Amino acid sequence: MAEKKMVSLTIEGRPVSVPEGTSILEAAKVVGILIPHYCYHPGLPVAGVCRMCLVEVEKALKLAPSCATSVAEGQVVHVHTERALEARKGVLEFLLINHPLDCPICDQSGECELQDYTYQEGRADSRYRDPKRFNPVEDFGGDVLYVPNRCILCTRCVRFMDDVAHETVLNVSDRGDRAIIGKFEGKDLTHPWSGNVVDLCPVGALLSKDFLNKARAWELDRVASICPSCTQGCNITIETRDSQVARLKPRPNEDVNRFFMCDYGRLNYRWMNRTDRAELPLVRTEGELRSIDWDIAIHAAASLLRDARTFVLASPMLSNEALHLLSRLMQRKGGAGAFRVATGEEAPLAGVEDLALRRDRAANVNGAQMFGFQRSERPLEAMRDGDVLVIADDDLTGIAADEVARASQVIVIGTTLPGAASAAAVLLPITNFSEEEGTFTNLRGRVQRFMQARPAPGLARPSWLVLGDLLGALREQDSFYLPSDVFAKIASSHPAFSGLSYESLGMRGLPVLESETAGAAR
Amino acid sequence: MPINIKVLDRPIEDVSYLKATLKGMALTFKHLVNPHKVTVQYPEEKWQISPRWRGTHRMLTTETGKAKCVACGLCPTVCPANCIKLVPGEDEEGNRYPLIFEIDEFRCIFCGYCQEVCPEEAIHVGRHYENAEYSREGFVYDLERLTAQTHPVCEMWDPEDPRGE
Incomplete structure (x- = not known):
């Protein structure tokens, strides 16, 4: 790190100094500003497809996607100006055109980024009057269920399978407003690490079959822990509901598991809830x-x-x-x-x-x-x-x-x-x-x-x-x-x-x- | 006498009870002949209750007789008295559905937040006040009981004056 040149810039009036090549989005995190984003994930290659992270950079003609724009010396970035907010509001409106808004029955509700950002800076109502697109729920194999109606096509899952798991299973099928995430012919999400696509999905499009309809995100108590299922020692969060372990989620640790955990560890938690225990000396x-x-x-x-x-x-x-x-x-x-x-x-x-x-x-x-x-x-x-x-x-x-x-x-x-x-x-x-x-x-x-x-x-x-x-x-x-x-x-x-x-x-x-x-x- | 007691000299019109008695009797007599009656011959006669009355709950059903609830978990979250127990699960068709839905009417403070928050217009507070039971357990209404109730439900606002102005 030491040999990397440092670049100084201003984000929302706060001066920040980061190594050369850092994206504006990551630099904003350093000063505690979260720029809304869907397709960007620190563990995946940058795609720049969702257009949610648009920010205003002074002296630039157009709004810049902050996940794909590197910092430059003396840059002045505004995240919450009217122009940037208006652009992101438009993006959200487009994303919600075909979104079913079935939050009451969606497992992601409460930890959904679409929900969060819409409440933060989206429109209160939709101007779209035509019937919404409908696609049936699809079983992706493994522990993963795909609900195409909720999908916002951020392609995080596609990039995870291609670039992290190195097993090409998922793709973006069809074009335009008919586009959905599809599986290649004869392939299934059976990779032992494929469960991570559920965590990566910012909305409720990819769901864990194991966790389906089990609990709401806000009812869960979260505790930092270590996965006990193998000697790797992945950092995890144990999420409990009424003192029963409901699911395990990976906890980021650059030195051990980055952002991921395997399906074996993820689903091997039922023994923790065992009730036939020795309780008395x-x-x-x-x-x-x-x-x-x-x-x-x-x-x-x-x-x-x-x-x-x-x-x-x-x-x-x-x-x-x-x-x-x-x-x-x-x-x-x-x-x-x-x-x-x-x-x-x-x-x-x-x-x-x-x-x-x-x-x-x-x-x-x-x-x-x-x-x-x-x-x-x-x-x-x-x-x-x-x-x-x-x-x-x-x-x-x-x-x-x-x-x-x-x-x-x-x-x-x-x-x-x-x-x-x-x-x-x-x-x-x-x-x-x-x-x-x-x-x-x-x-x-x-x-x-x-x-x-x-x-x-x-x-x-x-x-x-x-x-x-x-x-x-x-x-x-x-x-x-x-x-x-x-x-x-x-x-x-x-x-x-x-x-x-x-x-x-x-x-x-x-x-x-x-x-x-x-x-x-x- | 060691202590001197001072006896105040009061005018007779202040001390006499006669005037006050006559005043009271006059009021009583006025109400006796008043044509506006307040007393209701309950239970033969019943009060007309407000359309916004919030009483014990009712779960509305779909045309097939199934509870409208999708177990979204908003009512137990919003409930300030923590009186709703909800365990989500799936029904025969694989849709999200409450496995257990219980309201402890003893704990309930009848604020009506559950009705207000419900995205499916399933749970309602009712326009109903006759809740007597023979046991304490009877006050924990399960899904079956909630769907079987037939009393009218609360209108959260007056349809004539939706803004309450």
């Missing part, structure tokens, strides 16, 4: 698991762990905080720990460097390895007979009960009580990923924070709190009150994390020290 008394007070359950678990070698079956879905505390638990008496990872096929997004749906379908594989857990297909093989087995959020699918039974005692710290662990002595219910705060380390060693999106079920507690209390009961350390305290402990005890804190991570994350990740990631 259980302790085996007189041969039967009985619900009991948290303090007693923690002490019951601590008394089992006090003098025994511990084997931890961890889950790569746990946060760094939980895994760090688990590793302390396992190292106390020279124990060991292992975890397993579900795998799938890698699906890269061709147009973005180093962005793919990764083979390892769990968020914190790198973190689990950095904290000393062994990755294994058959994790319990490393367990010695007579160890105390701590099952931390592994659902034990494919693991036989007699394999678990080699342990002298079983403690389950998890969101459910797996059938194969029904002989457990203690069950400590923890919250799942969407119900707690923490950090994940992605496959490039980037530590990123996620926030709590839903309340915990029943008496379940966050994993870091349960494990901190357990270590406290074992006189290893004091209990923690905040996840940031646990992270501070990690930063002070692991060289790779040194210097990091929740404050410095912010909402975009930071990489751990290079030398450490190089060893652990392999």
Whole structure:
């Protein structure tokens, strides 16, 4: 960036200095002015087809499309002059000629740019008296539904498929006022990243079938998070309605996922809403698991762990905080720990460097390895007979009960009580990923924070709190009150994390020290 | 007597109750012979209520008897008392339709915003005031109940004077 020449200009009376080649639209964002636009998207090549971003540039004859006009030295730009407003009003009127105005039944309503800008600077009524064009709803395959009547032909979806996904599926079919978005013969939107066209669509023309008629945009509560479905660690927003996760949306992060997320991650959220959860701490008394007070359950678990070698079956879905505390638990008496990872096929997004749906379908594989857990297909093989087995959020699918039974005692710290662990002595219910705060380390060693999106079920507690209390009961350390305290402990005890804190991570994350990740990631 | 009590000397016309009594009786008698009656023999007779009266709700239906509601979610959003519960879904034809639409008439403050905001002219407040129920649950009107009600609905403004001037 340093070698790029800086250009100074004035936008709406505010002086701004940006690198040469920046568009006026991006320069306006720097000084906090949003120029209305449809076809422009920072993640896509510039098309300049919607004519919505017209602004007045002094000494220029015509209005300039701000998305396709580079800044020039000494330029004076006016966004809200009468001429510019009149032009944009005209554009909006044309866009609305064939728009059905079915906002009450449109899923985009509330987050629709056509709606927003029309309220901002459009006409209150239409002068068009003829019947509107009508085209039937079309299934584009995958998770995408196309409602051509609402389409404003910004071609964001076409450009995404062509230039980012590198799979030519969509085009603009027909001409003039009959033009609609079409699919090429025999092609479907089955690309593993095609769901992004729904986010890119500024209006309600491309809809997610999964989210169809589920909730209104203004009813959703939004929380910044990290996609837990693979080791890529895409930044996402969890959107909940009545504390139920309704959908996941990508959150821009230039260093990880830019503006995108894959369909697998996008649709893999139903497990967060699971209702068959462990909600009460259980302790085996007189041969039967009985619900009991948290303090007693923690002490019951601590008394089992006090003098025994511990084997931890961890889950790569746990946060760094939980895994760090688990590793302390396992190292106390020279124990060991292992975890397993579900795998799938890698699906890269061709147009973005180093962005793919990764083979390892769990968020914190790198973190689990950095904290000393062994990755294994058959994790319990490393367990010695007579160890105390701590099952931390592994659902034990494919693991036989007699394999678990080699342990002298079983403690389950998890969101459910797996059938194969029904002989457990203690069950400590923890919250799942969407119900707690923490950090994940992605496959490039980037530590990123996620926030709590839903309340915990029943008496379940966050994993870091349960494990901190357990270590406290074992006189290893004091209990923690905040996840940031646990992270501070990690930063002070692991060289790779040194210097990091929740404050410095912010909402975009930071990489751990290079030398450490190089060893652990392999 | 340790305390001296001062007795005021009042003129008899101020102290006498006779004048006030006669005045009151005169008023009563005036109303007795007044031909304009205020009392209504409810329930045999009923008051004529205003066309803008806002009472318990009614959901209007299409010709096929289905509720006009498209579950757009504007009424639960605008409702200041938070008394409308709406869960959107799809009907048999795949159109947007409320799976659950409930109005808690106990919570409702009868402001009429739901009727005003409705883009489909589906939900209306009614010109109706006889709402007695035997149970509290009876005051949570579901979609079936709302569509089955037949009382006239509120006219948000007087058709003779739409601007209220």
